[in-house]
Amino acid sequence: MRIALAGNQNSGKTTLFNLLCGTNQKIGNWPGVTIEKKAGIWLGTDIEVLDLPGIYSLSPYSADEEVSRSALFNEDIDIIINIVDSTSIERSLYLTTQLLELDIPLIIALNMADSLAKKGLQVDHKKLEQLLGVSVFPISAKKNQGLTDLKQAITSNTYLKREPKKIFDINIEKELELTQTSLEGRHRRFVSVKLVENDPHFQYIQPSGLADSRTRLEAQFGHDAVEMFANERYRYIVAITRQVIVAVPIRHSISEKLDKVFLNKYLALPIFALIMFAMYFVSVGLVGQLTADWLTSIIGTFELWLTNSLTNWGASPWAVSLITHGVLGGATTLIVFVPQLIVLFLIIGLLETSGYIARISFFLDRVFHALGLSGRSLIPFIVGSGCSVPAILSSRTIENDSERNLTILLTPFIPCSAKLPIIALFATFFFPAYSGLVSFGMYFLAIVVIVLSALLLKRRFFKQKPGTFISELPDYHWPHPVYLLRDVFDKTWEFIRRAGSIIILSSIGIWLLASFSWKFEYGVPTDQSLLAIIGNLISWLFYPMLGGQMSWGAAVAALQGLIAKENVVASMAVISGISHGSGQVGVIFDPNGLFGFFTPVTAFAFIVFNLFSAPCIASIATMKREFKTNGMMLKAILFQTSLAWILASLIGGIGTLIMKGFGS
Amino acid sequence: MTLSHLKFFCHMKHRGQKLKLLPGNQGHLSDLSIGQKARVIALHSDDAARRRRLLDMGITSGVTITIKRIAPLGDPVGIYLRGYELLLRKEDMANIDIEVLP
Numbered sequence: 001m002r003i004a005l006a007g008n009q010n011s012g013k014t015t016l017f018n019l020l021c022g023t024n025q026k027i028g029n030w031p032g033v034t035i036e037k038k039a040g041i042w043l044g045t046d047i048e049v050l051d052l053p054g055i056y057s058l059s060p061y062s063a064d065e066e067v068s069r070s071a072l073f074n075e076d077i078d079i080i081i082n083i084v085d086s087t088s089i090e091r092s093l094y095l096t097t098q099l100l101e102l103d104i105p106l107i108i109a110l111n112m113a114d115s116l117a118k119k120g121l122q123v124d125h126k127k128l129e130q131l132l133g134v135s136v137f138p139i140s141a142k143k144n145q146g147l148t149d150l151k152q153a154i155t156s157n158t159y160l161k162r163e164p165k166k167i168f169d170i171n172i173e174k175e176l177e178l179t180q181t182s183l184e185g186r187h188r189r190f191v192s193v194k195l196v197e198n199d200p201h202f203q204y205i206q207p208s209g210l211a212d213s214r215t216r217l218e219a220q221f222g223h224d225a226v227e228m229f230a231n232e233r234y235r236y237i238v239a240i241t242r243q244v245i246v247a248v249p250i251r252h253s254i255s256e257k258l259d260k261v262f263l264n265k266y267l268a269l270p271i272f273a274l275i276m277f278a279m280y281f282v283s284v285g286l287v288g289q290l291t292a293d294w295l296t297s298i299i300g301t302f303e304l305w306l307t308n309s310l311t312n313w314g315a316s317p318w319a320v321s322l323i324t325h326g327v328l329g330g331a332t333t334l335i336v337f338v339p340q341l342i343v344l345f346l347i348i349g350l351l352e353t354s355g356y357i358a359r360i361s362f363f364l365d366r367v368f369h370a371l372g373l374s375g376r377s378l379i380p381f382i383v384g385s386g387c388s389v390p391a392i393l394s395s396r397t398i399e400n401d402s403e404r405n406l407t408i409l410l411t412p413f414i415p416c417s418a419k420l421p422i423i424a425l426f427a428t429f430f431f432p433a434y435s436g437l438v439s440f441g442m443y444f445l446a447i448v449v450i451v452l453s454a455l456l457l458k459r460r461f462f463k464q465k466p467g468t469f470i471s472e473l474p475d476y477h478w479p480h481p482v483y484l485l486r487d488v489f490d491k492t493w494e495f496i497r498r499a500g501s502i503i504i505l506s507s508i509g510i511w512l513l514a515s516f517s518w519k520f521e522y523g524v525p526t527d528q529s530l531l532a533i534i535g536n537l538i539s540w541l542f543y544p545m546l547g548g549q550m551s552w553g554a555a556v557a558a559l560q561g562l563i564a565k566e567n568v569v570a571s572m573a574v575i576s577g578i579s580h581g582s583g584q585v586g587v588i589f590d591p592n593g594l595f596g597f598f599t600p601v602t603a604f605a606f607i608v609f610n611l612f613s614a615p616c617i618a619s620i621a622t623m624k625r626e627f628k629t630n631g632m633m634l635k636a637i638l639f640q641t642s643l644a645w646i647l648a649s650l651i652g653g654i655g656t657l658i659m660k661g662f663g664s
Numbered sequence: 665m666t667l668s669h670l671k672f673f674c675h676m677k678h679r680g681q682k683l684k685l686l687p688g689n690q691g692h693l694s695d696l697s698i699g700q701k702a703r704v705i706a707l708h709s710d711d712a713a714r715r716r717r718l719l720d721m722g723i724t725s726g727v728t729i730t731i732k733r734i735a736p737l738g739d740p741v742g743i744y745l746r747g748y749e750l751l752l753r754k755e756d757m758a759n760i761d762i763e764v765l766p
Binding site: 056057059061087088089090091094200223226227230231234259263264265266268269362363364365366367369375468469470471472473 | 707712713714715716717718719720721722724725726727733735736737738739740742746747748749750751752753755756
């Protein structure tokens with residue numbers, strides 16, 4: 001058996017899905033968190049559950065909504081569980097009236113009844129069941145209530161089997177019935193409505209006389225058929241909700257009070273800036289300063305112990321170097337950043353689940369609209385501070401293609417959690433007291449770069465007319481601690497897992513190339529290694545941004561960033577380990593070492609290049625998938641890399657000249 | 665000239681600037697200020713998909729809308745209808761004909 005979860009955006013479908021299937025799919029509090037169809041197995045049963053992106057009607061508006069519509073039409077679905085958000089029951093039931101036109105059994109899960117109670121309202125679910133003629137189960141997905149009854153009804157097949165209800169005006173119903181007789185196949189009532197509506201997707205069938213009847217109906221109702229059906233549905237729903245909503249005196253909700261502050265005319269923007277500042281100040285600044293030195297010294301002690309033990313056990317020098325520098329050098333350097341990332345993920349999680357992101361979209365829409373983007377572009381720009389891949393995917397809720405493509409192109413500019421170690425590595429050495437400020441500064445710079453790029457590219461992308469911003473504003477929700485912690489754990493574990501897999505593999509590659517000459521002699525000075533030869537081929541590209549330095553090491557590190565951005569730090573640690581005996585922060589930047597030439601100015605330029613140049617391979621693949629063409633993806637990468645190079649070269653070149661001027 | 669017209673002119677004289685719609689007046693949803701309530705008369709938009717979206721979201725003729733909030737930069741606007749809050753831009757609100765309610 002197969003069940004589909006269908007409902008409005010942000011109605012709690014994924015929360016229910018996670019609960020039913022024991023999964024941990026991303027949840028959030030903004031309209032359109034789920035952008036792809038997800039399948040799972042209901043725990044303790046053999047029922048397959050499909051989680052679908054939220055929709056407001058069966059006429060899709062954006063790419064994610066089309067996924068749901070086509071799944072409902074084209075897949076074998078035995079039952080639809082229609083999640084109805086009881087706090088916005090009128091709008092939720094609008095979709096229900098459409099789902100009821102399909103030839104698929106339907107059960108209503110009435111969600112968020114507890115939130116409704118906070119608003120001082122109650123829904124008489126028995127009455128609702130009686131009026132709609134389908135089973136209604138009040139549940140709270142968040143608090144895991146009411147699911148036993150729902151499961152019982154499905155497994156024992158005891159839910160109400162409905163008869164199609166005639167909900168429209170008698171004249172419309174007559175016309176639908178007439179149209180239906182000329183149709184074959186499934187969902188005949190639904191298709192009839194679409195035909196009477198003259199929906200462009202259904203114009204391949206044209207029953208005779210339909211156009212005349214439509215004109216007659218439109219004359220009777222004084223609206224075109226599309227509006228006539230919308231009006232009729234809402235008329236039916238209002239008649240129902242009048243009977244099922246038991247009003248109790250409304251208290252002032254907490255959301256209202258919070259919005260007085262967070263959406264205040266004068267405070268909204270400063271508060272947003274403050275929150276983003278706090279995000280980096282607390283993670284990289286406070287927590288970074290508290291933990292980095294301590295972790296570095298522990299790892300240093302471990303490295304020393306390991307080197308000594310291996311040597312004592314009789315391991316040859318190359319084996320010791322392979323293990324301490326090649327296998328572990330890069331990965332252990334990255335582990336230093338784990339505490340900072342935990343805090344970063346926690347803050348991103350809070351922003352995502354509280355409902356604040358939807359508000360940022362709202363109050364910055366004006367600015368982004370002017371830039372050829374949409375308020376919804378803000379969602380990728382916040383999610384992107386964790387990882388670009390889900391961020392790029394989240395742009396699917398933007399219905400306008402040009403706005404969406406521009407958003408996809410600009411999202412990788414946001415410093416993701418893998419780029420954070422690069423910033424932190426340089427910042428803790430060159431600007432030790434201000435690492436939090438530097439990290440926030442980089443986020444801020446990314447926003448500036450996004451704005452300028454958007455202005456530059458707007459014309460190119462705007463071949464079609466600008467899109468719009470139509471979105472519901474969800475109430476604030478107190479984040480569920482268990483889900484929040486699980487989300488933070490998953491993201492942190494993913495970082496560690498990558499450090500232990502792809503980063504170690506890349507590091508071993510770097511170690512091999514850096515340890516051998518082109519004649520395969522081991523133990524040559526790193527300057528004569530294979531890696532140096534490769535690096536020297538491209539090091540001229542980095543000449544301007546490094547203030548007139550040819551550094552094959554920096555070139556190779558930046559190139560490695562294509563595999564994963566953490567690799568920039570890991571590669572530097574491995575190379576420094578081989579040439580200098582250790583890859584720790586202080587040693588990496590030793591004045592006599594390979595990276596000793598870095599000055600605060602060139603460090604800044606190098607960070608800028610790594611931040612804004614082509615993203616990692618995973619993001620590139622996601623960009624390609626979302627653009628749907630290779631050409632567009634290549635153009636995007638070329639734009640990103642050229643922009644990064646120009647910016648970094650300007651900073652490094654001019655900055656170094658100025659500093660020299662001061663010096664002399 | 666009806667009473668509402670008179671009220672309207674008096675009001676304009678008072679403010680001397682942007683005209684504010686009074687109960688009984690007709691206009692566009694975009695003309696209202698925070699706290700004002702109106703009944704939708706008609707919805708027209710050249711963009712069929714966008715118009716359908718607005719209808720789907722509950723902006724049908726006869727529905728009562730209250731202006732809840734305006735973004736700090738003046739656009740978009742939060743309107744309250746059918747028990748929830750919808751955000752939309754003024755350019756779309758200009759396509760919605762309304763009659764102001766007391």
